Amino acid sequence: MTQIGIIVGSLRQAAYSQKVANVLANLLPVQLTPVFIDIGQLPLYNADLDEDDTVPAWQTFRQQLDDVDGLIIVTPEYNRGMTGALKNAFDVGSKRRNHWKHQIALVVSSSPEATGGFGANQQVRQVLVTLNVFPVQRPEVYLGHVNHLFNDQNLMTNLDTLSFLQTAVNAFVDLQAKFDPQPADELNALAIKYEPGRFYINGENGSTLAEIIFHDQQNKRIMVTNTQVSEQLRGQGIAKRLMLRVIRFAQIYHLTIIPDCSYAQKFLEKHPEYQDLFTTN
Ligand SMILES: Cc1cc2nc3c(=O)[nH]c(=O)nc-3n(C[C@H](O)[C@H](O)[C@H](O)COP(=O)(O)O)c2cc1C
Structure with a gap:
């Protein structure tokens, strides 16, 4: 790494x-x-x-x-x-x-x-x-x-x-x-952008091709409410990258994550190593 x-x-x-x-x-x-x-x-x-x-x-x-x-x-x-x-x-x-x-x-x-x-x-x-x-x-x-x-x-x-x-x-x-050259990445590493409450990828015409949305909750928690990847970007691990950006956001700002969409819930099942950053309520 x-x-x-x-x-x-x-x-x-x-x-x-x-x-x-x-x-x-x-x-x-x-x-x-x-x-x-x-x-x-x-x-x-x-x-x-x-x-x-x-x-x-x-x-x-x-x-x-x-x-x-x-x-x-x-x-x-x-x-x-x-x-x-x-x-x-x-x-x-x-x-x-x-x-x-x-x-x-x-x-x-x-x-x-x-x-x-x-x-x-x-x-x-x-x-x-x-x-x-x-x-x-x-x-x-x-x-x-x-x-x-x-x-x-x-x-x-x-x-x-x-x-x-x-x-x-x-x-x-x-x-x-x-x-420090790394093997070429299928997805341009710089494609993911941040705005308060979401990480996203836009297409050339400005339309949203992928995004993960999270909302502030009380007590230093954020709730992930939606993860979407358009048909043309599927199969490249993009949802996972978006989720990893939210995880890092939570680490930087000392927050815990409520997984309130099906992708976030599945991610947590597959990656118990991040368990400490998640809460169910
Ligand atoms: C000893 C001292 C000297 C400062 N000199 C400058 C200066 O030369 N130029 C400037 O723009 N601000 C100056 N400031 C004001 C700082 O920009 C301001 O306090 C800033 O918030 C400090 O950065 P921080 O918030 O990351 O601690 C000075 C502050 C202190 C304490």
Whole structure:
């Protein structure tokens, strides 16, 4: 399984950067698994302490970097630069050999200000050069007015911003595929789109060819009420992919799933490994 490390430059619990990172994780195709890598536990880098592997948090972090196949870095802007926490993570990961080397990265900055963290974003890109990480060049992602992009359930509801972020994720997936070619997939991995409450595939004329629909319920539950795949897309495992996207959505937002359509119920019978994420009421 190809793993994508997601690093968030803010340490505060209600960080907009974390909310943006959740959106990006949700927009990845199912064959790329998002892994959130915490940088808040890393002591400040001090070379004196780094001679005999005495700082376990540094070793854990370096191993996490070695284990992933690409990175998504989401940073806020502090005083026109990246946060100290993120710079410290870059320094820790660069020693005693460079654990960032040969990664590819999508760099995203955000801010409540209109400038969208441009300064922080550029600073991250500058550091990536010396670490030999290959950033997605375009689109450049500076999210301004980030404080207006989320609803009270921390979901991004603005369809234009979602669509822009999907374009950025697709550019990242394309670049990742160049570094780590996988056997060609019958279905274009990027065909599945997200909107609040559904994952779907549209045909060229804009008609819906496949979709899975889910509704918010109380107590952090979502109910899957419909899964449909049109005749022309049957037999390619598309319903399963749609269901896996809902499962990952539930994992990112810490939700449980009520399977209220026959496909979701059948899926659960066939895949008891996901039992913990489902509830019947
Ligand atoms: C120390 C500090 C410096 C800041 N400097 C900037 C800045 O240079 N540019 C900017 O757009 N916002 C700046 N801000 C405001 C942050 O963009 C805002 O607090 C944002 O919500 C932080 O990101 P987060 O929500 O992901 O934690 C700064 C905030 C702090 C705490």
